[in-house]
Amino acid sequence: MSQCLNPDCLQPNSKTTIFCQKCGSKLLLTDRYRALKILGQGGFGRTFLAVDEHKPSQPYCVIKQFLPQAQGTNNQQKAEELFQQEAIQLEQLGKHQQIPELFAYFIQDHRQYLVQEYIEGQNLAQELAQSGAFSETKIVNLLGDLLPVLAFIHQKPLIHRDIKPENIIRRKSDNKFVLVDFGAAKAATRTALAVTGTVIGSAGYVAPEQALGKPTFASDLYSLGVTCIHLLTNKEPFDLFDVSEGDWVWRDYLTVKVNNTLGQVLDKLLQQGTKKRFQTAQEVLEALQLTEKPISPPTPQPDIELKSAKGVNYEQLEQFLKAGSWKEADEETANKMLEVAERTKEGWLRVEDIDKFPCEDLRTIDQLWVKYSNGRFGFSVQKRIYESLGGTLSYEEKAWEAFGDQVGWRVYGNWLYYDQLRFNLTVKDGHLPLWGYWGRVVAGCGGWLSGAALLSHRDL
Known part of the structure; x- marks a missing residue:
């Protein structure tokens, strides 16, 4: 099937069709990318599962189409900037095995498009709905796998600004966690951090300082902490915060065991005061005792004779x-x-x-x-x-x-x-x-x- 990309049409067509049989729109983007079906829709646009017809194997990819829902000139302009910013941020990040690779960014038929790597797997919101509350071990594994990705992003330096279960995918091929949706990512230069900016993020997961337009690296760590307690309890973040006391009460909703070390780490991630939180992803790894030894450069060694008493090829x-x-x-x-x-x-x-x-x-x-x-x-x-x-x-x-x-x-x-x-x-x-x-x-x-x-x- 070939999905028409015209927002007013969206007619399914046969896979070999060049032009939509209903509206006449061209089905191939840049004569290369063919949309197969709609994956989802958000505030900025639609995402489509697609194939790259320039490559012999025709691998899957994802097309993001800019289609903002916000009304008003200022909102439209800001949405356009954020969509373009996602492409820029992905390009600046370069290649990382747990961040989708950017393939292309262009305008066709007066609409912006972004093409990126397709990550096959469920996001953590889907996994939570299917399997229920995460165990302590699964949370530790999540932190151990995702914190190095955050460290990589922060070193660029970028702040993701939208860490939540929907933006973390467990890749089917290797069970690695992949961080997606960099539309809200912000360059964390000294000048940028000193200026109050647009409030961006998902309600319930946003750190207090980010809600005031002043995100820091610790803001991403706060959102990761909220993500963890949501996954541990299977309760929405708003239900886990006692407004009258100004404190998180996530332990009241636990149905799984959580040891003191992990509990203390989560409590520190969730501190309202920025300076009371962990400041870097590395600090969290150290607190969880997941820090790794520095890797020494390999020392040249002689070739090994591949001996086998049974004639096995190594x-x-x-x-x-x-x-x-x-x-x-x-x-x-x-x-x-x-x-x-x-x-x-x-x-x-x-x-x-x-x-x-x-x-x-x-x-x-x-x-x-x-x-x-x-x-x-x-x-x-x-x-x-x-x-x-x-x-x-x-x-x-x-x-x-x-x-x-x-x-x-x-x-x-x-x-x-x-x-x-x-x-x-x-x-x-x-x-x-x-x-x-x-x-x-x-x-x-x-x-x-x-x-x-x-x-x-x-x-x-």
């Missing part, structure tokens, strides 16, 4: 690791270990499979991980941590849990699911590889036993 694993594709490398590690043990069909390894695992293959896998992570990941790194915590060949629950805490597989006493874990160099030493402990290599109680056996292997 070239693809090396390519993934060399490219920093940690999740793909993790999955490839599991596949190769299953292949070596001739357990691909079963999809998991037993303790006896670990005991008999050829030393050549185990060392090859470990050396590749150690080399390309600059000594931060690998079975031998995990073994060193495991043994320092009292871990032995025999599975002991306390040692295994302490190990999970140390490498970041557990948060506040809860084991994370595989899709909640992060695959980048900001994680803790020993965090990877891990697919074997959670997925196809080992499973259930036997998984912990096999994990202990692996980290106690004589050849590491």
Whole structure:
């Protein structure tokens, strides 16, 4: 289907049509982008799912059409400025894996258009409606994943000014949180911050100083805090604020457990006074104990001979690791270990499979991980941590849990699911590889036993 973009028509057409069969409007924007269907509509315009017909694979993209609802000359002019500003801000931000990439900005048929990357997935408002209140672990994961994105934005320096569940999408491909809608973003120069500006933001999430037209970086952190308590309670922000006391009462609406550390962080994010809040995203990460060690530049190391007692090819694993594709490398590690043990069909390894695992293959896998992570990941790194915590060949629950805490597989006493874990160099030493402990290599109680056996292997 090809969607007509004329606001007075919006007639669906066949996918190969060049001109709308009803109104005669041209269906291809800049002879390249074809709208397929309407995704949504807001105060500034409509968004369409589209395809880029200039590329052989015709990938999806998003078309934003400027179509303001506000009346009056001044409102119209301000809306036009904000729409154009979104394109400028996205261009200035450059490429970030958790911010939609800007593809194009242009005017056609006297209307402004912006074309950007399509993020497949649900926004957090949709996820909340579908799944109910978020758990403590999900909130910590959200903060750990999104705060570095805010730090990146603030360094540009920009203030997003519209952090809310609808503007955070959990990307379907990797469960990463993507921050969208930069139409309200504001350049945070010293001069700009000193001048009272237009009040922008979503009611309920806006920081007090932003409501007065004076946003700061801490304003985004406040909005993120409101977003978190909304997700934790499944209650609208207005219901969580006691106007007579001038304070947040979000704990009164909790149906899930929240530990003291997270609770104190949220309370500080929600402070009415700007100076009483966290001032930077990094401060929040430190308070949550999610700060990461500085990454040292890699030290050149000799090539590793890809030995295998079973004739297994490790070239693809090396390519993934060399490219920093940690999740793909993790999955490839599991596949190769299953292949070596001739357990691909079963999809998991037993303790006896670990005991008999050829030393050549185990060392090859470990050396590749150690080399390309600059000594931060690998079975031998995990073994060193495991043994320092009292871990032995025999599975002991306390040692295994302490190990999970140390490498970041557990948060506040809860084991994370595989899709909640992060695959980048900001994680803790020993965090990877891990697919074997959670997925196809080992499973259930036997998984912990096999994990202990692996980290106690004589050849590491």
